[in-house]
Amino acid sequence: MARFDVTELARRYEESCSELEEVHLDWTLDISMDDETADSEKPSVLSPFLPSQSSTLSTMINMLPELGPEDCLIDVGCGDGRVLVAATRLTGCRGVGVDVSPDCIKAAKEMMVAEDSSHAAMAGERAYLKERLSWLCADCTLDKELLGRLVAANRGEGKVYLYLYIYPTLLDKLRPEIEALSYASSSATHGTESEAAVAGVVTARYHFEGWKSGFVSSKAPPDLSAGPNEKFVEVRRLNPLRRLEAASPGLQEND
Numbered sequence: 001m002a003r004f005d006v007t008e009l010a011r012r013y014e015e016s017c018s019e020l021e022e023v024h025l026d027w028t029l030d031i032s033m034d035d036e037t038a039d040s041e042k043p044s045v046l047s048p049f050l051p052s053q054s055s056t057l058s059t060m061i062n063m064l065p066e067l068g069p070e071d072c073l074i075d076v077g078c079g080d081g082r083v084l085v086a087a088t089r090l091t092g093c094r095g096v097g098v099d100v101s102p103d104c105i106k107a108a109k110e111m112m113v114a115e116d117s118s119h120a121a122m123a124g125e126r127a128y129l130k131e132r133l134s135w136l137c138a139d140c141t142l143d144k145e146l147l148g149r150l151v152a153a154n155r156g157e158g159k160v161y162l163y164l165y166i167y168p169t170l171l172d173k174l175r176p177e178i179e180a181l182s183y184a185s186s187s188a189t190h191g192t193e194s195e196a197a198v199a200g201v202v203t204a205r206y207h208f209e210g211w212k213s214g215f216v217s218s219k220a221p222p223d224l225s226a227g228p229n230e231k232f233v234e235v236r237r238l239n240p241l242r243r244l245e246a247a248s249p250g251l252q253e254n255d
């Protein structure tokens with residue numbers, strides 16, 4: 001079977017993606033100008049919808065060489081779903097996409113169904129993506145335990161990884177939650193080690209300040225096959241942090 005082509009995927013959804021960018025922007029403006037709803041009741045749309053470029057997607061997948069059918073990738077702010085569609089088709093992993101925008105979730109489900117149909121024509125598997133992907137429309141900033149619950153529900157036999165291509169406004173809000181999920185603790189007293197709930201976090205373009213030394217960091221190679229608008233985006237993989245029970249509090253990064 002032909003290898004799944006991420007650049008082709010982006011091409012197939014170029015038009016619907018531009019439409020979604022506009023719809024998302026209008027929706028965000030409508031929310032901010034809505035004087036009738038209390039601010040506390042409005043969703044916090046802290047990042048616009050912009051799709052990951054195909055070179056970014058390829059780099060992310062290359063950075064997670066261990067990602068396989070037992071594992072789950074959670075795309076926080078999943079947009080039109082392309083990240084999970086590509087990751088699942090390339091690695092067989094499961095995926096959960098969360099986004100505050102109902103239009104994004106609708107687009108993600110449509111992409112999943114359309115890609116399943118074209119895959120079925122080639123490989124006879126009718127619901128390859130549908131059996132592996134799920135989508136949730138939710139404001140990640142509202143429920144501080146949402147990500148923790150999603151991670152716990154998807155750990156199963158495999159590991160859970162997070163993908164974040166979101167603006168710093170949202171990244172900073174989610175940071176405490178993500179750091180808590182990324183701590184592996186080792187007890188000097190008991191000589192025990194407990195694994196972090198999240199086995200790795202990949203960030204694109206915007207990154208966690210201070211999560212630098214000791215983590216794998218890589219630059220996306222220029223994707224020559226991509227269109228002229230593809231710009232260079234830095235992608236980083238951050239491995240779980242290690243916290244020693246007996247040591248002084250604060251972050252201790254991996255060697």
Ligand SMILES: C[S@@+](CC[C@H](N)C(=O)[O-])C[C@H]1O[C@@H](n2cnc3c(N)ncnc32)[C@H](O)[C@@H]1O
Binds near residue numbers: 052075098165
């Ligand atoms: C830059 S896009 C990334 C889309 C997709 N992950 C990708 O890489 O192609 C960021 C997404 O974050 C979503 N977002 C913004 N605020 C959010 C919030 N409070 N909770 C969940 N998602 C949010 C937006 O709707 C948007 O789709």
